[in-house]
Amino acid sequence: MAMTLGMTPGRRGALSDSGIPARAVDAPHLLLTSMVRVYGRIFCLFVGSRPVIVLNDFEVVRDALVNQAEVFSDRPTIPMVTLLTEKKGVVFASYGPVWKKQRKFSHSTLRHFGLGKHSLEPKVIEEFKYVKEEILKHGEEQFSPFPIISNAVSNVISSMALGRRFDYDDAEFKSMLRFMSRSMEIVFKSHVILVNICPWLYYLPFGAFRELRQIQLDITTFLKKIISQHRENLDPQNPRDFIDMYLLHMDEEKKTNSESSFNEDYLFFIIGDLFFAGTDTTSNTLLWSLLYMSLHPQEQEKVQKEIDLVIGRDRAPTLADKVSMPFTEATIMEVQRMTVVVPLSIPRMASETTVLQGYTIPKGSVVFPNLWAMHRDPNVWEKPDDFYPSRFLDENGQLIKKETFIPFGLGKRVCMGEQLAKMELFLMFVSLLQSFTFRYPEGLKKPLMEGRFGLTLAPFPFNIIALKR
Incomplete structure (x- = not known):
């Protein structure tokens, strides 16, 4: 019973x-x-x-x-989420036939453009050149890594979804990233959360409510303009990115099914999901990685020794190096375990x-x-609050795959971008530590390590120093 x-x-x-x-x-x-x-x-x-x-x-x-x-794959109806997503896309949409079709198409298309394959490697490595250039501008002065990392991760998503990358100084792109970050802050403010009790509050013509509606309008304008440009320049024989593939599939569906869920409106919400989920989670994990490395110089040195041994300092890393770098992989996993974005x-x-x-x-x-x-379960993890990458290694220094380690979730709604995130994390993390040694500024108070709660768990603002190797 x-x-x-x-x-x-x-x-x-x-x-x-x-x-x-x-x-x-x-x-x-x-x-x-x-x-x-x-x-x-x-x-x-x-x-x-x-x-x-x-x-x-x-x-x-x-x-x-x-x-x-x-039984446990559906999403609850939350007024704020419904107002912002209309229950469309793949992250917040209700579980059912429409969601299954949209997710299946999205996942297969992302794989086609490099999710889990080596074709995205050059784009990640190319993007790191811009990251390195930006970091070098600061010399040995302390700086905030937040905008640089966010720009880089967004550009990897953008190259796959929109078929292009944006210059870090591009005003429209910077505004888009700022809007995404700001919207995540607003929706978790205590008075804005009241929208879930009284949905009409969302339409108040002042304060955070008005700001959130304006951000939603600006992001909508930005993404729908890009979708419109893709429609105008669509070449059925040479699809360039996710949007092209979706538009072609949408046209095919309409020939046989006038009630098809594939339409430009739904595409807009999927692209939004890719940017919000794909940028926020991966960029925050990389930021946490830099913070932990700067606070644990001995562990950083071990990673760098492995990088020097396997790759050296001149050749760019590849995914093929991963199997020969168990401590580096264990370090990334320990950051993910400690922070769970x-x-x-x-x-x-x-x-x-x-x-x-x-x-x-x-x-x-x-x-x-x-x-x-x-x-952080003490019954599973010894000294769970300690940063200890070697917990993921056996006595021979080889990587241990623990079934209890599930930073991307489980089940039918497991993170769709898991393979992309793992690729980006490894290549970017290795590239960063191959080129720089990160130090936390002396005399500066360490940020609270429990993180800043929102849709994802971000580090509190911090500065670091990057010393060229």
Whole structure:
């Protein structure tokens, strides 16, 4: 017989003594993880009358997202998300036949243009030349790596999705990146989140509400102009990028199915997903990598010794080098484990009432796979709060693949760009440490390492010094 899932009222007092971090109010991943000690690996909260289920260890998450994938692959209806995405695209769209077709096409098209293949390598390496040029401008002075890394990662996505890269000084491109970053800040402000309770607040003609609507309009104008240009210059025999492939598929679908979900409106939201998800997650992981390397010079030195041994300092890295560089790979994985850039994953919804780990999960429940708690679980990871790349190596120094390491999620809604992200992370990380040694400025206060919570977990602003090798 299944148990009813909940937080026992008689135990609520224990929560105040459970060592909740002072920043927990601004960092829900810390708050929910601190509650594991009191309420266990699966517990329920209520937002109004709606149950919110939090899954806090690997076995529970795997049971839900893999063993019961059909039940836990839908997305909850969240007014703010609906207003911004119209439930289209591949990240926030509802699970069903339309989503399956759109995701299948998107994934196969990304693979065609280099996702998981070597054809994207030259674009990543070429982009690093611009990164190096920008970093060298700062000499041995401290600087913020945020705009440089964001520009580079966005350009890799852009070359595949839009068929072009943008100069770092391009005003329109800089505005686009600034809008994306700013919109992520706004939607998580406490008064803006109230839109999820009173959707009409979104239309208020002042403050953050007005700013968010203007940002949405500006991003829409930018992307739809590019889609329109692709339509005007479309060559069916020589598709250049994702947009061309989508437009061609859309035209083919219309010949046999007038009700097809493939249209320019849906394309716009998929391109938006690629930019928001693809840029934010990978750029934040690279930024975290630079921060951790600057704070752990001994580990940075080990990575650089491996780079010098396998690649040297003159040849550009390739994916073929990966197999010969276990410590470098382990270091990237340890950064991902420590930071988990999507700490609470993207919420799921139970599409029907089911039983999970002996508990009844009601239909319509919001479900959060707590990836942060999983990757800091002391039952799985020894000294989980310590930065220790060698935990991913065996006694012979070879890489260990741990099934409990899932920074890209699990199940049917696993990150579509996982292979692209892994490629970018390896090539960019190796290129950066091949060319520079990163130092944290002396006397400067270290930023809080729990991160700045938004759609993704970004580092708090920091400066570093890059010494040319």
